[in-house]
Amino acid sequence: MACLHDHSCEDHDCAADWSLYKHIDLPKVSALNEAVHGSVKSVFKAWECRLDSSGGYLESNDGDPELLVFIPFTSDVKIKSISVVGGADGTSPSKMRVFINRDGIDFSDAQNMQPVQEWDLVENLQGVLEYQTRYSRFQGVASLTLHFPENFGAETTQIHYIGLRGEATQLKRDVVATIVYELMPNPSDHKTPADAGGGFSHVE
Template sequence: MLRKVNFISSCFTMAHQCSCGDIHNDVELGIQYNLYQKIDTGNVECLNEYEEGSGVTVFRSWESRLDRDKFVESDVDDELLFNIPFTANIKLKGLIIIGGENNLHPNKVKLYKNRPRMTFDDVTIEPEQEFELCVDTNGIHEYSPKIVKFSSVHHLSLHFTGIDRTERIKIYYIGLKGEWLPAHHHGVTICTYELHPQMSDQPKKNIEDVNRTIS
């Protein structure tokens, strides 16, 4: 006697809790956090990084966010400043941060829109938005920028600071979620202007009137 067995495929979601106290599900986050592909990585700047070139490594796929071999650590104090140019205009909708262990975790981040090549002298300017950061070792806590302020972004600056009296900060992953539009490049239009109008430019009716008057 043959028995008919029904196989039911179940979909399991992973739930995690970070220091904010909420439970987060990681459903579809990997699909949404793909703006790292639109970063002009060759021109990313990270000021005060301990190891040169390490700052750009924190921008990668959400699936590889838990890679602890790639990180950036600050050098002389507890500040890091990222200048992030994009290859297209983006609409920023989400931000995920995985920071370092214990006191190496950044405490705050300020977001600045379309201010290329910022320095630490510029961070006294009021940012478009600021977040206090929670400890999120799994990379599932989302910070939500105000879309009305980040709807047309070609350059994003992120200024991270640590807790008071912290010597250094460390970041493993920065995830960016949103939409993008290809940048438009407008060509130069060359116009030639004539100082004296040509006879061919005159209305036909006016030419006939002149001929009639002469005859």
């Protein structure tokens, strides 16, 4: 199946300029409970290729529809919307819960933690629906974890495409950490006579 050229793409703001696909750190993308190891990487592709599953798709293990997808970025991003194309015959995920900047969480963590946002999904087989984020909460995102706890009744969950729309800040995470470190005051740099007596006097 060839990739589609969607003439209406610019009309509803899904143009490539807004896609965060190129800012995903694809080699580090991972999933828990995927039937085929590494298959999660195949669901991230250009918008016009969203219906092309020739490169594979993500499917959960038989009898266990729950999936957890970890998506790191190469720079901080702001996320405006998320699009998910699931499988047919009840295999599409029916709920999505999202966590930000929480590396290494497992299913137990995901079930017990409060998500930044969650959505009830519909079967979106053509990829035309986007789920809007609470944009003010999706700033400075270094990684995104998507929890799909259930589907529409099938034995497995299938995901063929995940699309993220927003903006990249081009600010690397290690640069941010360095800036924060340099801005933090070091009490040892502000010693006063009171220090000699074992106390500490705050200097304005």
